[in-house]
Amino acid sequence: MEDFFQGYKGKALEVLKKYNVRVWGKAVIETSRGEFKGTVLPRSENDDDQHIVLKIETGYNIGIDIVTIKRMKETGYFKATYKIPEKEFPVTPNLPKVKLLGTGGTIASRLDYRTGAVIPAFSPGELYGAVPELADICNLTTEKLFAVFSENMGPEQYKALAIAIGKEIENGIDGIIIGHGTDTLSHTAAALTFMVQNSPVPIILVGSQRSSDRPSSDAALNLMHATTAAGHSDIAEVMVCMFGPTSDEYGFLHRGTRVRKMHSSYRSTFRTIGDTPIATVSRKGVVPIKEEYNHRRKDRKVKILPFFEEKVTIVYYYPNMQPDIIDSLVESGYKGIIIAGTGLGHINKPLYPAIERAYKKGVHVFMTVQTLWGFVHMYVYDTGRDLMAKGIIPLENMIPETAYIKLGWVLGQTNDREEVKRLMLKPINDEITQREPYNGYLIYQGGVPEVEAFIRRFRK
């Protein structure tokens, strides 16, 4: 049945019913604040039941307080259909074949009246309608795997993605891009690095920090960069492709195991931690920064390892953390714990007995650093040595989220203590690096004259 009162509830709904005015109905409303004319719009579910939303003739929206309404009358009806113009994606000989796998997120989106926010929209036709430049870069096909927001991505989706990627590679695709919400983009990137090994083609995860319903969105440029990297680059790895600077200039390709979202809203939010990005990408092509990477190959010998144990967690240590935090995790049946410790990888003494108890119960406990940058060094202080004696294994410079994903993936395959340790410490793609380059850590503080001079010279 058609919902004539989309989003309206309670008193506002009563008023609409009383006067027989539908959503998308043109209405004249007489109120104690004067007369209002316009089209009744759906109301967001989370908003109150005291107002009716009206689009007036000049295109603006206003709300009418129902307590002021004296009379209203429907004088017409026009339902708007919000649709990105769909055009068939043209096939150009000699351009690489790229597959876009959709998961949801803001890479393409439209308005949702239910929540008042934006929801994903997705099809090659829609994408081509919105970003026609894509046709000059590759022959694009798409498949919508799920429609979930970034925060709802989890092991099931990782596994399904890995399997879908495997199939595409088998079928001879030249590159893969995955549209993804940005909040947990790096978690998925890490998961796919472990689940899809020895890929002969680039696998690029891409999102946008500004939804594509705004003119200044980064979505279009990110998509162009991602298709360029997927179709034309020689780097056959799982990578995240997002803005380098906040300016519309170039993107970075980050290794899936070393990338992290570092700002809640900036376009240039993704940063490679403890290393440099692999490459920059612009519409002109990909320019490597790192000399070593996995090269594109003609063969189709990819390994798909879709495993994941869900009973794994991260504990973010803070001063005065109580041992019952650890105990309750063990009691709840957690099999693996990643600790994000302070400094070089520390937690306080009162937790030691709890760690011992966990170890004895067969829980795998690993140490990372909440400083994000730098290695765990547990030999520097006695406390670190004590912890290792109690069974905690330091994970070098693996970032905590990557460690969480990797432990889930490892425990999905084995529970053998030595095997788990071996797999965790053997890097698959730089989640642990041998050395940290001096330019891996480059967080400059604003306000310093030379930093300011630098910023002024180069676009942010």
Place this chain on the structure above:
Amino acid sequence: MKKSSSPTKKFDPHKNYQSTMKSIGYVGRKKAKPEDYKRIGFKSGLEVHQQIKTKKKLFCRCPAGIFHDSNDYHAEIIRHMRPTLSEMGEYDGTALMEFKTRKDITYRIHNQTTCTYEIDDTPPFPINREALEYALEISLLSKLNIVGEVHITRKQYLDGSIPTGFQRTAILGVEGSIQLKNKKVGLIQLSIEEDSCREISDIGHQRIYKTDRLGMPLIETVTHPECFTPDELREAGEYIRFLNRSTGKVRTGMGAARQDTNVSCEGGTRVEIKGVSHLKWIPELSHNECFRQWALLNIRKLLLEKVKTPAKWELKHVTIDPREVGIENELVVSYLDEGYKVVAICLPQFKGILSHFTQPGKCFANELSDRLKVIAGIEKPNITSSEDLDIPLDTKDLDALSRTLNASEDDAIVLIWGIESDIPTALEAIQERCIMAFEGVPRETRRPMADGTTLFERVLPGADRMYPDTDSAPIPLEQSYIHNLSKNIPMDIADRYRQMKDWNIPSDTYTYLLKKNLVPVIEQLVKLGVSGRFAGTFLGHKLKYVEGKIEKHNDFTYNRIVEMFEFLNTQKLQPSLAKLMLPTIYQHPNMDFNSVLTSLSFKHRTKDEMLAPIDYLLEKFREIRVSKSDSPKIALNWVMGQLNRQALGNVDLKDLQKSIEKKLAKQA
């Protein structure tokens, strides 16, 4: 090809310009009578933008009202804008046009006035309540129907003037009115919105903005198109400005108030002249725009007589090497060195159209040139033609070109030039504008020039560029809140006029007094016992004079004037002394009033003290007078002259005069 087929044989563009100007009945602004406006159906309305005086910006916590030089910045950011769908599922025409122009937009940001919000790297913070409250007061004063809930809307601007690509704006009220001298003008709506960036430059495909003004709170009052002469339009503009200022909560000074004018003629289209910073320019601009439309309608008529199926009309063009063709036109030749491509275009049946009058000093060819600059990004001069008013192509060049283009007697020939990648857009822009000529007046926004003419700026955007702001929640306006606000709003401007009339204040002061919101000051002075007429004249003449001559101290406020009159009151000094004191307190508002008087060498005198020397002075006058037949009037004036300065403030000058007259009468 025969020589006689040359399209411009014996054709004089200047003559054509003059004769077309005459044939549409153009009259200059100064000579225009109400009948002229009636004849062409002048119709216009206003959109008045006014910055509100708040400490902070509208959607972030940056300070408002701090401005920087164009080269004073800390970082640059570059963006490109893409059109997106409106809520109703349509693309906006302007948006598509801007997309065609492929501009690199650079923002120069200064840390003091710009945070991550302005450059669209952070979602908006809750709306500035101070701004909302001031804007609501003005809405109430404008007799608008106040909305029940404020919905923040995004209004697309793809010119880059706002880094998000849209302006956050919200309607506060609809359908109000203002009362002018002879009529009431309806208001469509009032909105609160964030101000845009200031443009530094726009050359070729590079546009530069600074972000200091961006995000400052602004209100926009929109009138119905109910002004039928340029003077009415100006009056409406002044009324709205006075109304806004009467609250004392708006900014004044350069750029704090800007108006857009919508103009159409009978059979024309609504065209918007954007960003007129001086009200006094509005009559000339709207006058010329109305006649421009009138001229375009004549062009339409002329074209339709010649072209039966406009839908099939198409320009012909050839890329040429001018040297090969043998073109000697100095303008064209000068661009060859820059590696520009030159394209020859034939506009079938457009002979006599290109040089057709549109605005004073401008013709239809300017409409093409403007669009080449804006849409294709080709800097002017970017065109010449068989009918160019400055450097037209000569007969020899035209012969060569009409052979190349296979043009006929009734065609017009145009040359354009630019970098190769701009040429397709340029040709499209010309084709599009010529097709529009068959339809009449294109929907445009136009940029005002100091000479009263306008330039094409953009395609006029419609309601299709609106989109709800998914980053903000609606803001309810409760009955009690609105009720409380309505108790504190100032008096109507129409009532202010009446008040000034009742006080018998000379009418030449009205504009100044309302512009500066001085009527409330007069009210305060009247309460102190000063006559309304004196107070009005004092502020409207003396203060205005001082303002024009002396630099104001930052601490000076009108309240200091009220305090000065209070001081005179308590000291039992005459109000006339204020005229002497004003220049000093204007410059030194922190000086105490006694010191001001000392600095003016003022001495306290009682009335008796003042009158005492009269007899002596009259005696003296008799000694120095030239002729015995001097009238008593001359004696009176001389004595008054001697006493005037010391009398000022101590006695009323009229009283003094009477006393002298009395003594004179006695002596006679």
